Amino acid sequence: MDYQFKDIEQKWQQFWADHKTFRAENTTSKPKYYVLDMFPYPSGAGLHVGHPLGYIASDIFARYKRLKGFNVLHPMGYDSFGLPAEQYAIQTGQHPLLTTEANIATYRRQLDQIGFSFDWDREVRTSSPDYYKWTQWIFIQLFNSWYNKDADKAESIAKLVEHFESKGSAGINAVCDEEILSFTATEWKDMTEQQQQAELLKYRLTYLRESTVNWCAALGTVLANDEVKDGFSERGGYPVEQKKMMQWSMRITAYAQRLLEGLDTIDWPEPLKEMQRNWIGKSVGASVRFPLSLSPTLSEGEGAGKKVSPIGGDLEGASYIEVFTTRVDTIFGVSFLVIAPEHELVAELTTPAQKADIDAYIAQTKKKSELDRMADTKTVSGAFTGSYVTNPLNGDKIPVWIADYVLAGYGTGAVMAVPSGDQRDYLFAKHFNLPIIPIIDIQNIEVEADPTKEGKYINSDFMNGLGYKEGTAAVVAKLEELGLGKAKVNFRMRDAIFGRQRYWGEPVPVYFKGGLPYLIDEQHLPLLLPEIDKYLPTESGEPPLGRATDWKYKPNQPHKEGEAKVSPTGGDLEGAKGASYEYELSTMPGWAGSSWYWYRYMDAHNDQEFASREAIEYWRDVDLYIGGSEHATGHLLYSRFWNKFLKDIGKVVEEEPFKKLINQGMIQGRSNFVYRLIDEEGRGTNTFVSHGLIKDHKISPLHVDVNIVDNEVLNLNKFKAWREDFADAEFVLENGKYICGVEVEKMSKSKFNVVNPDDLIARYGADTLRMYEMFLGPLEQSKPWNTNGIEGVFKFLRKFWRLFHDAEWNFNVSNEAPTKAELKSLHKIIRKVEEDIERFSFNTSVSSFMIAVNELTDLKCNKRAILHDLVIVLAPYAPHICEELWVLLGNPAGSISTAAYPKFNPAYLVEDEFSYPVSFNGKMKTNVSLSLTMEAADIEAAILANTDVQKYLDGKTPKKVIVVKGRIVNIVI
């Protein structure tokens, strides 16, 4: 029979499902290998041809590893909480669960059609209560933990309480809020429970705090920093504003240093690691306190100097401005201080004389949107507060300005300006006529700031003559001695907001009592998402969960049938019979469920733990993770954070979750255009001009469905049928064809450039699609999808099928011994595919398969000994056709996935002769075939004696002859 891909593919997909061929065992003597894909959000649009690219690559890898004798875990699931389903619910009233389930069904059907070797028994869905129970459980663990800097790990809150009870707050070195109380053990015990809980909240790894958030009014929710791009929401592109709100946050900053260091231990693409490094944004520097020279309330006019403190002396009222700097060595070059317009001291510092100026400037800043403020980096603006601080090292009086180039959210929201060394400070100083003090001998500050670290200090008191390193050390030592500064590391990364004012997400397992959050008991998990009437905020502006009726925590009522009455943690049940408490109304953000899902796959049905100890100790971490680089600063950072936390509390065993990561490139759309002729009155006609002729006509371009265009040639009949108004379209053709224009754009329905894998599978089969997606180019490279060329892969598979069949399509394989040439072809491909897969170069192995099949076809090879191995080697790429041929070859019933990858034998590739390319001055001119056993001197003699070579020499004596054995001969004349 001819190659009947439809029957074959259906048959084997059924076989794999029936026999659970790809089920992974949690205990086996085989070595483990965990191949993971980033699980998809099941959108209503289904899969387009770009989505499976990474899945195909990982599937090939997983199948290859099985052939190599590994116990492979290769699971798939759905990140099924998210905004689109909810937006749809708001519009249509349909429960997000229903649309999500329908979308998942579509995804599953599409995935199955491509023939992936997923272990579907381990499927996870983040929106399923069995799953989000454990997301909530992790939240509880975070709430019950604090970060001990001395131990450099997370520890139980109970341990912190113990410490408070015995020693008070002394000796605690924690990552926590800025305003913490300092107290003795007795004082702690004297606090009310309310006060204690409020204090503990400042230490918990997930905590509630009033913070400035990215509020997106159109979506009705806050967004994380990585969900905001240029002042607009990443999803939907709605404007985002800054707003102060009470919010749940994750203390990811506690892990900043470990997240940074961990990058050096994992095999990820360098650009992606760089993105994480930038996002974490570590700066090493110092914090310095500049004492206020003068209480502003006393500073009538410019009555300077009266209350200036002596250097290092205590100021009454202990007022100072703290700055963070990475160049503390330039402190003698400070000629002014700049604080953010939002800085808390602005009002206090502003003198009556300057009040009008400052108020005007603040008003002007507020008017500018975040976007304008970022875009406009050229204009220098600012205002003088009227106040001064003292340079702690030389007592100089330094004016304090406000300017919007200083950001309230970074460092301390204040900078010491050194115009000689910093370009922004330089421009500011020039603009407002402030002094520019050179501090390094070789500094050139004629036209711009010079941030050099070379040279010796000048104008710098005790530092004069020192270099950068000694100078910095000396300044830090001096500041520490004065108690006015110290070395400090600053991170750009902020704590992550962990709450969304939306419905379709995990409920936060928290209720409120006396305005403070308490955890619901672990045994009551999962806290189920309640049913509500509409998916909109309440009339009073509460999140949608506020609509749920009687959704309250009732500690005195049994939660499930047959359960005993329980008290809430930390609760006080006296007199609380029948009491009920409000639940948290915001839900968890999209990244909650995806920050630990790879562990759930290890033990997907466990209802006692998120995964068993044994499963985690066996599978440990993900060996290969494939996904898009768009998750660099979101999912991939949060996942590493949760993983480190779970490691700290002893629940997982590896510090990093994803050992090796590959980014598949984005598949862009490739749009086709037709050109509508415009008549004299400027109206569109129903005539279309071929692309090559548009210069001569007045036209307007129009997207045309790429599925009715073949190699840029428009199918005229399909075009007429495509849209009613084109039914009687006319065409201006070139060479009898209508040629379309081409442009690379995003793949989207509105651009008519979406190619659906279902269509391609119907036409060519899954094996062709799989191989073609790989053939397109290097996995990591972004490229536009172009179906031109898929025929080539399809022809290859037919040609491969034909190797096993005679002219009448009868299966016909010979048992003869293979020839040397046949063995050479086979072993070339055995080695090539092995090398290519190990370096994730899938496109080159597809070419090599074509070469192998071309060679074997030319050799008319139908030897069983060759074809048996060839089928195994191709199986990861084109599994269906290989399963079928495997059975036809007479192998025992079962799947080819249990076969062993053939062993490469280099002996078959040994050659006796080599056709040496002979170059003259590096230009290849001719080939001379010689024995490979010949040594350099003999080769040189033989080459020079060759008649062709003699001809090129033309009687001249070569100046030099380079002979590289087995490679090349180069003659210099």
Place this chain on the structure above:
RNA sequence: GCUCAGAUGGUGGAACUGGUAGACACGCAGGACUUAAAAUCCUGUUCCCGUUAAAGGAGUGCGGGUUCGAUUCCCGCUCUGAGUACCA
């Protein structure tokens, strides 16, 4: 602006440690089969000059350099894409 990635025929791409540039495939051209078309098969296909074939010259974004030899290494530049953005 900064950081990173990339630039090779009409197209997608190959060339793994500096050693025959353009493998493999698409497209295109010509041919075979066919009443015809589709499908299939065969031949050719970097460009220029020339041609029966040859022979020659140029050539991996641009300009330099190192080397017997550079798509590959070094320096400078242009363009494209991605990330980031007053980060003190």
